[in-house]
Amino acid sequence: xxxxxxxxxxxxxxxxxxxxxxxxxxxDPLMSGLHITDIGYYPRASHHYCNxxxxxxxxxxxxxxxxxGWYEVDGKRYHASANQYFILPAGHPxxxxxxxxxxxxxxxxxxxxxxANVYAGGALEPxxxxxxxRSRISDRxxxxxxxxxxxxxxxxxxNLRYASTLLHHYLGSMRYLQQFxxxxxxxxxxxxxxxxxxIRYMHENLEQRLTLAQLSQFTGYSPSYFSGIFKRQTxxxxxxxxxLMKMKKVCELLYSTDMKIxxxxxxxxxxxSYYLSRMFSKFMGVSPTEYRNSQKNGLTD
Numbered sequence: 375x376x377x378x379x380x381x382x383x384x385x386x387x388x389x390x391x392x393x394x395x396x397x398x399x400x401x402d403p404l405m406s407g408l409h410i411t412d413i414g415y416y417p418r419a420s421h422h423y424c425n426x427x428x429x430x431x432x433x434x435x436x437x438x439x440x441x442x443g444w445y446e447v448d449g450k451r452y453h454a455s456a457n458q459y460f461i462l463p464a465g466h467p468x469x470x471x472x473x474x475x476x477x478x479x480x481x482x483x484x485x486x487x488x489x490a491n492v493y494a495g496g497a498l499e500p501x502x503x504x505x506x507x508r509s510r511i512s513d514r515x516x517x518x519x520x521x522x523x524x525x526x527x528x529x530x531x532x533n534l535r536y537a538s539t540l541l542h543h544y545l546g547s548m549r550y551l552q553q554f555x556x557x558x559x560x561x562x563x564x565x566x567x568x569x570x571x572x573i574r575y576m577h578e579n580l581e582q583r584l585t586l587a588q589l590s591q592f593t594g595y596s597p598s599y600f601s602g603i604f605k606r607q608t609x610x611x612x613x614x615x616x617x618l619m620k621m622k623k624v625c626e627l628l629y630s631t632d633m634k635i636x637x638x639x640x641x642x643x644x645x646x647s648y649y650l651s652r653m654f655s656k657f658m659g660v661s662p663t664e665y666r667n668s669q670k671n672g673l674t675d
Contacts, residue, residue: 402531407489444471447462510578572600573619
């Protein structure tokens, strides 16, 4: 099988399970139905390109949260953009790449097993998972991160089994999108709850670089009117509040993961690690490194 692939992106994270571990999954009565072989996250993957001219044993899920890309299967080309996913079927040669002028940010994984076709079937064309009041994008990303963290801890049987069960949930959150959204449904907001709705929208899009125009457009208000009611209710401008949310997420990642600063950047929609460090110091009073060290050593205020 000829394979050409361009990798090596700032902030990338990936795990490729060894063949011995994959064999363990295949022989396990629980994991044989569905299991992961590779998993990763590529932020703003400029010049990302992969060409598998022979068949591949696994299905390949690509979930694009920002930017654009394209892929070809069986001679047909498709285009994918932000808030879309697709699944490349096992056994079919394929090519995929990021658009050069607007590179995609993707969560991706390879999966297989006796039940894998249930999730992969009919998912070749890009499908929308657009942000909305009930979209639960952050919940889906948290499931991915839990899978990734579980595999990072090691390849013991219990870890692998837990990752397998989480994989069902992760794939189901896209293939059974409406059911996933309905399960987390709360009462629709009234007009008086518009700020709470915007804050949820911010939370759903922490990896994005939202502007005041985008936020006000989401509410249907003018930027000036929206800014006024937002500040009256929260005490902050919309963009300052959004940055506070990003810094809170940085705190969580510094405490709960071993991600490097340049990896954390992309999880909160900031390209420049130096800028993130400056913002973090401004909002938190200490540098990211100082904060991580204090948390790891139990020296909290």
